[in-house]
Amino acid sequence: MHLLIWRKKKSIWCRPSCIPVSIVIVLIVLVVLVPLLDQPNIVQMNATSAPISLHCSDECRLSLVESIPEGHMYPPNVTHLPTKNVWLDLIDEAQTQIEIASFYWSLRYNEEYPYNSSIEGEQVFQALYAAGSKRNIDLKIAQNWPNKQFPNVDTEYLVKKKAAQVRSLNFSKLLGNGILHTKFWIIDRKHFYIGSANMDWRALTQVKELGIVAFNCSCLASDLGKVFDVYWSLGTPDAVVPDSWPEELSTDINMEHPINISDSQHSYGAFITSSPPPFSPTGRTNDDTAIVSIIDSAEEFVYISVMDYQPMCTFTHKLLFWPNIDDAIRKAALENNVKVKLLISWWKHSSPAEDHFLRSLTDLSQAYPKVDLQVKRFVVPSTPEQDKIPFARVNHNKYMVTDRSAYIGTSNWSGDYFTSTAGVAFVFQDLNNDGNFQNITRDIRKDLQEVFERDWNSPYAVPLRRL
Ligand SMILES: *[C@@H]1O[C@H](CO)[C@@H](O)[C@H](O)[C@H]1NC(C)=O
Ligand SMILES: *[C@@H]1O[C@H](CO)[C@@H](O)[C@H](O)[C@H]1NC(C)=O
Ligand SMILES: *[C@@H]1O[C@H](CO)[C@@H](O)[C@H](O)[C@H]1NC(C)=O
Ligand SMILES: *[C@@H]1O[C@H](CO)[C@@H](O)[C@H](O)[C@H]1NC(C)=O
Ligand SMILES: *[C@@H]1O[C@H](CO)[C@@H](O)[C@H](O)[C@H]1NC(C)=O
Ligand SMILES: *[C@@H]1O[C@H](CO)[C@@H](O)[C@H](O)[C@H]1NC(C)=O
Ligand SMILES: *[C@@H]1O[C@H](CO)[C@@H](O)[C@H](O)[C@H]1NC(C)=O
Ligand SMILES: *[C@@H]1O[C@H](CO)[C@@H](O)[C@H](O)[C@H]1NC(C)=O
Numbered sequence: 001m002h003l004l005i006w007r008k009k010k011s012i013w014c015r016p017s018c019i020p021v022s023i024v025i026v027l028i029v030l031v032v033l034v035p036l037l038d039q040p041n042i043v044q045m046n047a048t049s050a051p052i053s054l055h056c057s058d059e060c061r062l063s064l065v066e067s068i069p070e071g072h073m074y075p076p077n078v079t080h081l082p083t084k085n086v087w088l089d090l091i092d093e094a095q096t097q098i099e100i101a102s103f104y105w106s107l108r109y110n111e112e113y114p115y116n117s118s119i120e121g122e123q124v125f126q127a128l129y130a131a132g133s134k135r136n137i138d139l140k141i142a143q144n145w146p147n148k149q150f151p152n153v154d155t156e157y158l159v160k161k162k163a164a165q166v167r168s169l170n171f172s173k174l175l176g177n178g179i180l181h182t183k184f185w186i187i188d189r190k191h192f193y194i195g196s197a198n199m200d201w202r203a204l205t206q207v208k209e210l211g212i213v214a215f216n217c218s219c220l221a222s223d224l225g226k227v228f229d230v231y232w233s234l235g236t237p238d239a240v241v242p243d244s245w246p247e248e249l250s251t252d253i254n255m256e257h258p259i260n261i262s263d264s265q266h267s268y269g270a271f272i273t274s275s276p277p278p279f280s281p282t283g284r285t286n287d288d289t290a291i292v293s294i295i296d297s298a299e300e301f302v303y304i305s306v307m308d309y310q311p312m313c314t315f316t317h318k319l320l321f322w323p324n325i326d327d328a329i330r331k332a333a334l335e336n337n338v339k340v341k342l343l344i345s346w347w348k349h350s351s352p353a354e355d356h357f358l359r360s361l362t363d364l365s366q367a368y369p370k371v372d373l374q375v376k377r378f379v380v381p382s383t384p385e386q387d388k389i390p391f392a393r394v395n396h397n398k399y400m401v402t403d404r405s406a407y408i409g410t411s412n413w414s415g416d417y418f419t420s421t422a423g424v425a426f427v428f429q430d431l432n433n434d435g436n437f438q439n440i441t442r443d444i445r446k447d448l449q450e451v452f453e454r455d456w457n458s459p460y461a462v463p464l465r466r467l
Pocket of ligand 7: 307308349412414
């Protein structure tokens with residue numbers, strides 16, 4: 001039985017001045033923990049056969065959600081539900097409440113740009129507006145504090161029309177730096193979407209996005225609701241990040257105790273991660289902890305598709321090295337001989353430093369015969385007209401899939417996104433993957449693997465530049 005091998009890291013910190021206290025703590029630890037450690041199998045078995053400290057009888061309907069930039073990149077039979085359709089469906093499903101966590105808002109029709117490609121964003125905006133006004137749905141929006149670049153006129157309009165309650169988070173005040181970069185929707189604490197798509201018309205027609213939607217999935221939707229509650233509380237005028245969060249925001253669903261959710265074909269152990277750590281009440285797994293653990297526990301392959309990859313914090317005054325994920329990748333390739341493929345976006349705003357970090361990874365492939373670490377850059381093709389649309393035509397995906405697990409997130413893979421910027425991820429582990437699953441017709445992990453392979457083998461994935 002190799003279920004639930006999420007690895008735990010423990011560290012014990014001590015300063016010289018705390019030695020007497022530590023002796024007491026050590027004694028307490030010995031008395032309390034040793035009997036538990038004696039029977040790890042029992043604890044583990046319970047976690048596996050009933051990972052639900054709370055009962056969850058949901059039959060979630062899970063699907064991948066994609067935006068494929070206009071222009072016939074792929075035949076429709078190899079793509080997943082379009083983001084716009086899923087968002088409109090979610091709005092339709094709402095009975096009482098829609099909660100949206102967002103970075104910025106720029107959904108509405110914009111006649112400056114060609115192809116009418118902002119009409120779809122306008123449609124979503126109108127549906128939200130109608131829900132909040134005509135349908136009496138309680139529409140709550142948490143967003144990053146607006147600024148010159150992102151004036152968020154859409155949400156200003158919704159507030160003016162009394163169609164939504166909006167709270168803006170000032171990260172300079174809350175944490176010193178960072179942004180609210182999260183993107184998720186929760187409907188009636190029952191259905192949800194998590195993915196890379198911003199509340200931007202480009203996210204529906206001009207930027208390549210990937211997310212996941214879960215219908216009828218209350219246990220996880222309520223858990224994600226706790227993350228929304230954190231943002232909501234931090235959006236009040238005098239908010240400060242508390243030293244410890246109220247008990248009702250803590251969670252029992254995490255990397256150590258994923259919740260068992262099933263769709264009609266398949267069971268998964270799933271949980272929601274969050275960053276940055278100061279935003280996490282008790283029990284919430286940090287985003288980067290989950291990423292490292294997933295990479296560590298892969299046995300055959302790790303496929304990563306993210307927009308930006310840099311083992312650095314770059315938003316800080318001084319550049320900081322942040323090697324947590326980079327180390328895990330190197331270790332998986334060198335120690336576990338796991339095949340690693342990274343598909344990193346390339347567009348005109350890509351940082352030149354990325355090429356060097358990526359090159360240093362692929363260079364390891366020559367170190368020993370069994371090391372297989374490959375990198376490609378993904379370039380979304382554009383016509384000259386499309387090229388004029390600012391901040392568009394890019395692969396904005398942020399996910400990872402291994403032979404056992406999948407991670408669908410909202411963060412770029414650079415240090416800032418795990419230390420000071422808010423993001424979330426939906427993580428799941430295949431519970432049927434016991435080598436006996438050929439007959440399962442649909443499986444989200446496999447779907448995600450196929451998305452990666454489609455992109456990796458497409459003409460849009462190009463080798464790293466020779467430097
Ligand atoms: C494990 O499950 C059994 C049977 O359901 C129960 O009696 C026992 O208390 C559980 N142990 C733990 C550590 O939760
Ligand atoms: C998860 O739940 C499904 C449906 O209730 C059940 O069939 C399956 O055995 C469970 N799997 C685990 C590992 O608990
Ligand atoms: C998609 O359709 C093309 C023909 O248009 C076909 O060759 C291909 O096998 C199909 N792919 C899948 C995954 O169904
Ligand atoms: C854009 O939409 C307008 C109004 O619906 C329509 O008149 C125009 O023909 C459309 N343009 C294109 C290029 O589709
Ligand atoms: C955000 O907080 C910073 C630091 O307290 C403050 O200087 C700034 O004015 C705030 N921004 C807004 C728009 O309130
Ligand atoms: C949720 O489940 C109910 C009962 O099985 C079903 O009628 C409904 O269509 C489902 N909703 C969605 C959005 O799948
Ligand atoms: C990260 O992602 C955002 C959009 O989601 C993008 O604007 C930004 O340039 C990316 N890169 C970095 C290093 O912040
Ligand atoms: C697997 O699928 C095949 C073909 O659909 C079917 O004949 C077989 O009985 C299935 N096996 C199991 C164990 O369900």
